[in-house]
Amino acid sequence: MSRWMKTVPLILALAALCIFAASCNSGGSAQVRFVNAVQDTDQYGAALDIEFNGQKAFSDIPFFGYLPITGYTNVSAGSDSIEGLETGTTTQVFRANVTLNPESQSQYTVVATGFAINASEVAIISALDNNHVPAAGKVEFRVINASPSGPAGDGSAVDIYIVPVGSSSITPPATITNLAYRSVSSYITLPYNPNVADGANYTMYVTVTGTTTPIFLTQSLSVGSSSEGSIRTLVLTDQQNIDLLNPLAIVLNDFN
Secondary structure, rough: OOHHHHHHHHHHHHHHHHHHHHHHHOOOOOEEEEEEEOOOOOOOOOOEEEEEEOOOEEEEEEEOOOOOOOEEEEEEEEEEEEEEOOOOOOOEEEEEEEEOHHHHHHHEEEEEEEEEOOHHHHHEEEOOOOOOOOOEEEEEEEEEEOOOOOOOOOOOOOOEEEEEEEOOOOOOOOEEEEOOOOOOOOOEEEEOOOOOOOOOOOEEEEOOOOOOOOEEEEEOOOOOOOOOOOOEEEEEEOOOEEEOOOOOOEEEEOOO
C-alpha cells in the first residue's frame, strides 16, 4: 500500500505535465501565410527565415514579401513561439508568441511588423482569414495596418476609401474607418465594378482619420470576374528604412 501511495504523486505530476503540454500546443495544425512588414529587416540580413516552435516554416522572406505566394503552410497550432532569423543563419532578429486555433484547419495571415533594431518592438499580428467564396457579383476587401509610423511618423490611425474606377470623388463615410496600427479590419463587401482601367477595377485612397484628403497612398486594385466573387487582403506597411507609411500596400489575392 505504501509503495502505491508513493507512486501516486508521480502519476499525478506526469498527468499534469501532459495537460500543460496539451494546453501549450494542441497537437493540431493551422494554416498560415507569413508577411514580413519589418521595415529595417535589410539592416540585419537581406531577409528572414521564420521558425515556429523551432521548426523552419518559411525561408528567405524580404521586407514587403510574403510566403507562400499562394495558399498556406501548415504549422503546429496552439501557443506558438515564432522566431525571425537572418536567412541562412541562427542569428535571431526577433522572437514573439502567437496563439493559433487548430479547429477546422483555421487559416491565418501572420504579419511581423515593427523595428528589427529593437527586437522588443517587433509585433506579430495574427489575422484569422475567412475565405468563404463571396456571392457572384460581390467582392470583399480587408485591411491590416502594419505601419508603425503611419502617415505622420507617429503611428496615427487612417481611413481607407475603396472606390470604383471612374469615380474620382472621396465621399464619407470611408470604406474602413479609424484603422489603428496593429489593427485588422472586418471584411467589407462591395458590388463588383465592371469598369476597368489599366487592369484595375477599384482605387484605394488612404487618409488621416476624419479627413478626405488622400495621403500619397493611392493604389489601383484588380479583382476577378463578375460571375465569381473575389477576396483581397491589403497590408499597410512602413517604407523600407523610413518611418512613414508606404505608398503601396501589399496585396494578397485570397480568392479569385
